[in-house]
Amino acid sequence: MAAEPTTQHQDQASGRSGSSIELHGVTKQFAADSIALRGINLKISGGEFFTLLGPSGCGKTTLLRIIAGLENASDGEVEIGGASVTDVPAHKRNVNTVFQSYALFNHLDVRENIGFGLKMRGMDKAEISKRVTETAEFIKIGNLLGRRVDQLSGGQRQRVALARALVNEPDVLLLDEPLSALDAGLRSELQLELSRIQRRLGMTFIFVTHDQQEAMVMSDRVAVLNDGRIQQVGPPQQLYEHPENLFVARFMGHQNLYEVRQQDESGLDTCFGRLVGEFERGTHVLIRPETMTVVREDDVNAGPNVFAAVVRERVYRGHVAEYTLDLGNDTEIVATCNNVGEPMFDVGTRVAVKVQTSGVVTFHA
Ligand SMILES: Nc1ncnc2c1ncn2[C@@H]1O[C@H](COP(=O)(O)OP(=O)(O)O)[C@@H](O)[C@H]1O
Numbered sequence: 001m002a003a004e005p006t007t008q009h010q011d012q013a014s015g016r017s018g019s020s021i022e023l024h025g026v027t028k029q030f031a032a033d034s035i036a037l038r039g040i041n042l043k044i045s046g047g048e049f050f051t052l053l054g055p056s057g058c059g060k061t062t063l064l065r066i067i068a069g070l071e072n073a074s075d076g077e078v079e080i081g082g083a084s085v086t087d088v089p090a091h092k093r094n095v096n097t098v099f100q101s102y103a104l105f106n107h108l109d110v111r112e113n114i115g116f117g118l119k120m121r122g123m124d125k126a127e128i129s130k131r132v133t134e135t136a137e138f139i140k141i142g143n144l145l146g147r148r149v150d151q152l153s154g155g156q157r158q159r160v161a162l163a164r165a166l167v168n169e170p171d172v173l174l175l176d177e178p179l180s181a182l183d184a185g186l187r188s189e190l191q192l193e194l195s196r197i198q199r200r201l202g203m204t205f206i207f208v209t210h211d212q213q214e215a216m217v218m219s220d221r222v223a224v225l226n227d228g229r230i231q232q233v234g235p236p237q238q239l240y241e242h243p244e245n246l247f248v249a250r251f252m253g254h255q256n257l258y259e260v261r262q263q264d265e266s267g268l269d270t271c272f273g274r275l276v277g278e279f280e281r282g283t284h285v286l287i288r289p290e291t292m293t294v295v296r297e298d299d300v301n302a303g304p305n306v307f308a309a310v311v312r313e314r315v316y317r318g319h320v321a322e323y324t325l326d327l328g329n330d331t332e333i334v335a336t337c338n339n340v341g342e343p344m345f346d347v348g349t350r351v352a353v354k355v356q357t358s359g360v361v362t363f364h365a
């Protein structure tokens, strides 16, 4: 079952549901010294927005191409809608792909670009026209149908590429870093729009990105990949709040990571002091920056999980102030404070930082 969507809204689902996808031991070896995928096992539900997240070269595109049938796995099995597709060629899988480079036909106009696949399938002209118009209206490019593709902005071109895939009504849509060429504002707008479209259509989306923020705002679940292996799969909140290893913690953007020196039932020791509380056993500890409280040194009574620090750096981000605090012993910690109108701490201020045990996670490297 798909987890609860993280971007919650009220769009009515269409009632249809995309196909489920299962990968069993999928491996890809390009050459003796080039292994792109090392035994990938995944179950993606029909209608789920699923994201593959990982650094460049970790195998994301290769995995998408294997699902699409554009590449053969060296080993393992792919199932779409409960049936093995190992011997089904790409054009017979009800799967469409949107690539990072839009790959539009510059000599055709927007209407012809969107309708191209339907025309190749021999669909009736009137039916093509109707479907293209509907799809273009749906993703808000109805006014651009007569334009030439080389007269469009990057965002408009990406919408055309998306419409060209959606008009085929695939059960599964694969999206390979489709937004990475766009500037930040347009990108976050299209992120939200894509997740709305996906929920309205009920298709299965497999989205690829190297950007953890993008993965978090769009996805029902995310798989973090590194070097051809899945590191962790779960809803965004689980990956961010409970990373299972150091790679996932770092990739989700966490900086406050420390080695555990010693651990017993009442707490654990780190290079900056003792954290009191009952924590899972682990070799490393993460303290989430938004769970700490920072106060002036004089405003706090010493107690468990309170540490003296000096403000080394302050970054103003509008909704939060982000402080890099020097805890002594060559150790720093980053804490964010909500901007609720209180004056900010200046660099050099002596402060006390209180760590909440709910913001502390332990795990093995
Ligand atoms: N056609 C190919 N021939 C040889 N090696 C390849 C080929 N395609 C990808 N690779 C290698 O496989 C690994 C994964 O690549 P890719 O799937 O493109 O990663 P990502 O999309 O995550 O950046 C990389 O080391 C890449 O160099």
Ligand SMILES: [Mg+2]
Residues within 6 Å of the ligand: 060, 061, 062
């Ligand atoms: Mg890629």
